[in-house]
Amino acid sequence: MDFFSKFPVMDRVSLMEMRKGIDLAFREFSRAYGDGIEAFFDPLLFFLIRLEKLLLATPWPIILLVLGILAWLGSRSWKLVVGSIVAFMLIGYFGMWKDCMATVAIITVCTIMCITVGIPIGVIMARSSRVEKMMLPVLDMMQTIPSFVYLIPILMLLGIGKIPGLIAVCIYAVPPIIRLTNLGIREVDKETIEASTAFGATTFQKLKSVQIPLALPTIFAGVNQTIMMALAMVVIASMIGVKGLGVPILRAISNQYLALGLFNGLAIVALAIIFDRITQKYGQRMQKHRGQKK
């Protein structure tokens, strides 16, 4: 009856050997290719450092001005422009300017990276149902696997710093843009595509001038979600040495500094709300634009 009361388990020694084997294999992989992979990401690191330095070196009134202009271009709403400027001024006033700029830099680069990687994958997924079937479980995994789990191999491969942090954030943040690009393109009217085919459009022309423009509002919802999720990962990225608003939060957690944690947490919330409202308004305006054209 032992069989039913005790789950048949792999014996302890071979289980340990297996774990050790996996660890060793990955260690060897990282020894062999770690430097190469690191070199591959060097341009990104360079860009990220430059951006952060630029943001830090620019006088704050100019940053506020640029922010206001971007907010206006995105949303065409005075309320939002004033709101974002006030929020940034509060962040600066409470001494979080430097950390906030570091966070803005990494979120910006992360969003750009997610868009350049995510949209092509989404397009391929939309064109081939087989790829879609393969990608969906991968995306599910990327979104649900606890981030600490993939921090370990990233640490072994790339050490600590901005690039590993960026990759960790992107793994978590890229799925929505892939999913929504796929969805958006699949949702484009069959008749519209038929019409463009009738006009003799090539596959690429169809994609470029019909499918993507019509899917743009959905894709934009994906971008918005990606930014939100990237911001949510800021604290975890700080655990592998990314500077920014996450660092004081970690400090606050281990020392139970309520106020410090609250201030920096709220700063992340403020950033999130600003980015969210601006991109959402922009997305809505794109949809309106499409409506008028119809």
Place this chain on the structure above:
Amino acid sequence: MKILKKLIISSLAIVGFLAFNINANAACGKLVIAEQNWASAELMANVDKIILEKGYGCTVELIPGATMPTFTSMDEKGEPDMNPEQWANAVYTPLKKAVSEKRLIIANKAPITGLGEGWWITPGTVEKIPEIKGMTAMEILEHPEWFPSKEDPSKGAFVGCPAGWGCQLANANLFRAFEMEKKGWVLIDPGSAAGLDGTISKAADSGSPWFGYYWNPTSMVGKYGLIPVDFGVKFHSRDNWDNCITLAEQDCADPKPTAWTKSEVNSIVTANFAETGGKDAIKYVKKRTYPGEVMNAMLVYMADNQAKGSDAAIEFLKQHEGVWGKWVSSSAKKAIKAGL
């Protein structure tokens, strides 16, 4: 007659000695030892359990613990009877008081040698830069170019302590005290314990230089053979350390260069331990000193095999007889060996 007398006396002495020995063993009653929640403390508690049980006939129960709760309970309630690895700096004042009031006894002032916090380099560093061998921190600080930072290769990277740890403040203040920024260094915040360990294992794996903060005894020090760096300056003063180096930056206006404070670890026992355990048990605890490298080797064994304290204790007793053999009487040694 004389011979007979001698015989009687000597045989009496032998009987008496045996009786005393049996008494001593019988005298050892039930002891409770704290098994704190980190590897070296787990190992020590389990080794103590086996030695005291097999060698001295005590009955030992292990209960889980941690620095503060265990100390408070020992101080207030006299239970558990022993904490094999009490970090003394954390409980400095109350421990002093408890000792002077004879509630607690410091049975061993240094159960592990070579322990403490400080600055370390990896062996790969020495391989790459042979002249660094034997250099003090003061001398290494003149060469930031040996440790190029990934994000700004013109600066030297010094890996400090994760945000929120006590040592983070100390490292940040020492960074200022040694004027490291002016000398071309950046202080890297590894973010977490995993991050700190990650920088070391990555540097060790790729053979690139690494210079930063760590502490001993740990499996990392054992596994990668980290080399401690002498600070090149003396410990400045208690006042400098307690009222400046360990405080936040704004509370430490003028940090002075100093070596790291000595970490003190004791094995402390309650008054009850001395009574229940008898003289021999106390004598054993007094003699029980783990050489740092043996402790580190055991920690590596534990980490590699994901071993529990009880498994590691048996491994230790089997592999390092030369170490623990000196702690116990020869009869106890035999009994312990037979009991394994």
